[in-house]
Amino acid sequence: MDFLADNASLLWRAFLTTLSLSLLAGLLALVLGTLLAAFRVSPIPPLRGAATFYVELLRNTPLTVVFFFIIFGLPQIDLIMPFFPGAVAAVALYTAAFVCEAIRSGINTVPPGQAEAARALGMTFPQTLGQVVLPQAVRAAIPPLGNVWIAMVKNTSIAAGFAVTELTASMQRLSNAQADQLVLVLLAVVVGYCVITVPSAWVVHRLERKVAVLR
Amino acid sequence: MSAPVLFDVPGPRAKARIRLWTAVGALLVLAVVAVVLWRLAGNGQLEGQRWSVLFDPNSGVPQALWDGLLSTLKVAALGMVLATALGLLLAVGRLSDHRWVRLPVSAVVEFFRAVPLLVVIFTLFFFLPGFGIRLSAYQALVGGLTLYNMAVLAEIFRAGILSIDRGQREAAYALGLRKTQVMTSVLLPQAVRRMLPVLIAQLVVLLKDSSLGFIIGYFELLRQARSLVEFFTPRFGSEYTFQLYVAAGLVYVLLNVLLSQLARYVERRTRRNTRAGGKAPDAGVPDVASVVDDGRAAPL
Numbered sequence: 001m002d003f004l005a006d007n008a009s010l011l012w013r014a015f016l017t018t019l020s021l022s023l024l025a026g027l028l029a030l031v032l033g034t035l036l037a038a039f040r041v042s043p044i045p046p047l048r049g050a051a052t053f054y055v056e057l058l059r060n061t062p063l064t065v066v067f068f069f070i071i072f073g074l075p076q077i078d079l080i081m082p083f084f085p086g087a088v089a090a091v092a093l094y095t096a097a098f099v100c101e102a103i104r105s106g107i108n109t110v111p112p113g114q115a116e117a118a119r120a121l122g123m124t125f126p127q128t129l130g131q132v133v134l135p136q137a138v139r140a141a142i143p144p145l146g147n148v149w150i151a152m153v154k155n156t157s158i159a160a161g162f163a164v165t166e167l168t169a170s171m172q173r174l175s176n177a178q179a180d181q182l183v184l185v186l187l188a189v190v191v192g193y194c195v196i197t198v199p200s201a202w203v204v205h206r207l208e209r210k211v212a213v214l215r
Numbered sequence: 216m217s218a219p220v221l222f223d224v225p226g227p228r229a230k231a232r233i234r235l236w237t238a239v240g241a242l243l244v245l246a247v248v249a250v251v252l253w254r255l256a257g258n259g260q261l262e263g264q265r266w267s268v269l270f271d272p273n274s275g276v277p278q279a280l281w282d283g284l285l286s287t288l289k290v291a292a293l294g295m296v297l298a299t300a301l302g303l304l305l306a307v308g309r310l311s312d313h314r315w316v317r318l319p320v321s322a323v324v325e326f327f328r329a330v331p332l333l334v335v336i337f338t339l340f341f342f343l344p345g346f347g348i349r350l351s352a353y354q355a356l357v358g359g360l361t362l363y364n365m366a367v368l369a370e371i372f373r374a375g376i377l378s379i380d381r382g383q384r385e386a387a388y389a390l391g392l393r394k395t396q397v398m399t400s401v402l403l404p405q406a407v408r409r410m411l412p413v414l415i416a417q418l419v420v421l422l423k424d425s426s427l428g429f430i431i432g433y434f435e436l437l438r439q440a441r442s443l444v445e446f447f448t449p450r451f452g453s454e455y456t457f458q459l460y461v462a463a464g465l466v467y468v469l470l471n472v473l474l475s476q477l478a479r480y481v482e483r484r485t486r487r488n489t490r491a492g493g494k495a496p497d498a499g500v501p502d503v504a505s506v507v508d509d510g511r512a513a514p515l
Contacts, residue, residue, distance in 0.1 A: 133221065194329060
């Protein structure tokens with residue numbers, strides 16, 4: 001236990017890094033993903049095409065490759081990102097594709113009558129989408145969005161390979177310890193992730209029941 | 216709800232507006248592409264000679280990338296086989312009637328589902344040596360991919376088995392089959408078939424995750440590209456850096472797109488088979504021709 005106490009500050013900072021990385025990337029991904037979903041159902045073909053292309057491309061690219069391009073590729077076009085913002089960007093860009101799919105599946109659950117009624121009232125596309133369809137779609141999309149969020153928290157671990165000292169990277173730092181202490185480190189890291197994911201799952205569950213649309 | 220429900224069939228004015236926004240949108244997309252190309256060209260990244268090195272056997276680049284691809288496929292294939300086999304076992308174990316089987320199996324599955332894959336890989340690679348077990352990067356990667364994905368696959372198989380109609384199981388018992396026989400010859404074949412699209416989707420994820428080998432220094436595609444860059448840099452500077460990264464990234468994307476297409480194809484096939492089994496009551500008589508055509512009746 002002494003060992004954990006000695007390295008508490010390292011582990012605590014690592015935990016905070018994971019948490020802030022998750023929160024920042026999650027927020028960005030939510031905004032970007034919603035925008036992409038709006039593009040994908042919009043009446044304007046180039047936006048539809050661009051969003052579809054983006055989603056298909058990012059969904060078929062390993063997150064490691066996205067990281068790789070942001071950290072090693074962008075400097076080739078004179079865009080140098082420090083490691084932490086780079087990690088946020090990589091996780092957010094990758095996750096946005098999945099957020100888009102989750103929201104699109106939510107849009108699909110909204111009965112067509114809702115959108116038809118909105119149109120009958122003379123609402124434009126942005127109004128129909130923003131005031132009638134999306135608010136209902138997001139409610140239906142909460143369970144898949146929750147899954148995306150939890151998967152994303154676990155995916156932030158890949159930042160360990162790109163010089164961001166978050167929870168997983170702290171394992172590498174502490175790997176010279178004694179065998180019995182290694183178990184403690186592993187336990188601490190696992191608990192660190194669970195501290196984020198388990199309450200999230202609970203919140204998602206509560207939220208889902210609270211805002212569910214009865215059909 | 217498909218997209219057109221969200222907006223009216225455009226009239227003349229709306230058409231003009233859409234045309235305008237189409238132009239603006241296209242310009243925006245083109246502008247982004249143009250800026251990237253301009254920056255790349257400004258740095259001389261688009262010169263043909265820089266790209267031709269990727270296809271020039273004398274440079275050793277295609278061979279090295281090919282080796283990287285093979286290593287990636289080797290890890291992924293072994294991981295897929297092991298994870299599927301173990302996942303099946305765990306799924307069956309979690310549905311066991313005996314609590315002493317069910318509980319530990321559930322614990323294992325839940326644990327590996329909750330932990331990030333890289334944590335599993337790091338544990339195998341950095342922590343096991345502390346216990347006197349030294350694994351190579353290859354073994355740690357295969358081990359991590361297997362442990363993590365077997366848990367995910369176990370849940371997929373379990374969901375599949377639970378989705379099979381009770382009557383199947385009851386009929387099998389009524390015929391006098393034993394528990395093992397019911398599982399292996401009645402429930403599992405149907406469950407696997409039903410879950411095939413999800414299964415393949417997860418195997419695509421496994422293939423994607425094999426790129427984590429980059430982080431622990433296994434010479435898969437990305438690491439191979441990186442090491443080529445490190446090899447070239449002292450001699451040519453960063454002349455080929457971007458090209459090599461793009462090549463490695465593109466191969467990954469192509470590989471995954473192909474597998475995803477396979478998943479989509481299988482999904483379409485299985486869906487058609489289910490329908491052919493006469494599941495749709497409004498069809499009246501099941502389409503016998505298509506059942507015979509498929510050579511097997513779909514699960515009801």
